[in-house]
């Protein structure tokens with residue numbers, strides 16, 4: 001059926017709409033992803049909860065969906081906007097076409113839509129709300145909360161403790177909507193992992209006797225989680241801590257820094273990041289709207305170590321005296337280039353040797 005995406009700016013784009021429930025509009029933040037591949041990981045990454053994703057690469061679906069690349073148990077994005085959808089999925093590991101996966105998961109998708117024009121609007125006006133609908137005249141933006149005000153973490157984070165691996169070191173992963181590939185990397189680098197809900201108390205985490213804490217990625221605005229900031233600070237003061245993406249933003253808030261929203265987010269597999277300590281540049285995988293504000297760090301014990309080469313925004317921090325490291329990008333690189341995967345080894349070193357190991 002014919003469908004429309006209506007942007008908050010008032011502009012409307014049409015395409016073929018599939019999987020939409022009759023009479024039910026999809027309200028979400030509209031964001032774009034620039035990777036040529038990776039639609040399966042994007043679809044199932046809990047950090048995309050509350051967002052509809054426009055793919056800038058014009059052909060999506062051509063290698064299908066496989067068993068192993070899901071980042072969580074089910075697709076999480078609210079809707080996908082695709083220029084040309086391939087319905088077959090040519091890959092020896094594919095076990096279903098993308099369209100079947102979306103239908104099963106009841107994720108609506110719009111195809112044949114002018115993704116290039118939409119992305120140009122987002123780049124000009126910023127990430128904004130949008131509505132996927134069959135009736136563009138009746139769209140009402142008052143039916144959804146303003147951006148950054150939704151509680152999305154509670155809808156994706158685990159409710160119960162989970163355990164993985166059997167390595168010598170024990171990592172407690174505080175879950176705000178973790179990607180499976182982060183746990184896979186931790187297990188592959190020889191760690192036992194206990195995933196706990198984000199609202200777990202310091203005492204309960206302490207009783208698990210962790211060697212280190214990993215604060216996970218997750219959807220939404222980090223400032224929605226301010227009530228957990230004191231616990232996060234306490235954890236980072238007691239244990240070697242690695243923060244990834246939302247986890248990095250929360251660490252910044254915990255030590256007195258501030259976060260702000262980018263005009264439009266970084267989402268793709270090709271974001272260059274420089275490590276100012278080593279002068280090495282990594283090509284990184286990213287998916288975020290918020291960043292740590294640099295001047296807010298002046299009065300804190302944190303210092304910026306990694307920067308985005310394109311726009312100069314902060315891409316990672318370390319604490320001046322504690323073994324605390326955080327990155328805005330995704331070292332688990334799924335999808336994406338694995339240049340920065342060595343950070344999982346740095347984390348291992350932090351757990352065995354403390355802060356000195358941060359000097360690579």
Ligand SMILES: NC(=O)CC[C@H](N)C(=O)O
Nearest residue numbers: 217218220245246289290
């Ligand atoms: N991948 C993530 O953890 C995203 C972090 C946060 N939700 C942001 O958009 O900035």
